[in-house]
Amino acid sequence: MRSSQVAILLTGHSDYSQMSIDLSQPLDLCEFSVTVEVRLREGIADPEGLTIQQALPALGFEGVSNVRVGKALRFVVTAHDENAARQQAQAMCERFLINPVIEDAVVHIVALGDCK
Numbered sequence: 001m002r003s004s005q006v007a008i009l010l011t012g013h014s015d016y017s018q019m020s021i022d023l024s025q026p027l028d029l030c031e032f033s034v035t036v037e038v039r040l041r042e043g044i045a046d047p048e049g050l051t052i053q054q055a056l057p058a059l060g061f062e063g064v065s066n067v068r069v070g071k072a073l074r075f076v077v078t079a080h081d082e083n084a085a086r087q088q089a090q091a092m093c094e095r096f097l098i099n100p101v102i103e104d105a106v107v108h109i110v111a112l113g114d115c116k
Contacts, residue, residue, distance in 0.1 A: 038105050
């Protein structure tokens, strides 16, 4: 085994197998464009949305209802695959980007370049 390789011991029930990972090769990391749509939860008052809804008819826009205001956050995440990028973005939402008491988030992921 070369010094640029690491051996990982995998244990099974009664037999052992060994594999190595070549660390001299770059890891398969990809960039993913992430858009997080943050919305107020259903039932939470949205005074900004109501103000917009009430102003639209005065501007000639009739038939508009259920206006809700939210925000969108856009950033790039480097990860091994789309699932890992999604998990990282969702963890950011849960821990920092949204107020889970009054807001929900929808995460959209798009691979950049040749990523899968």
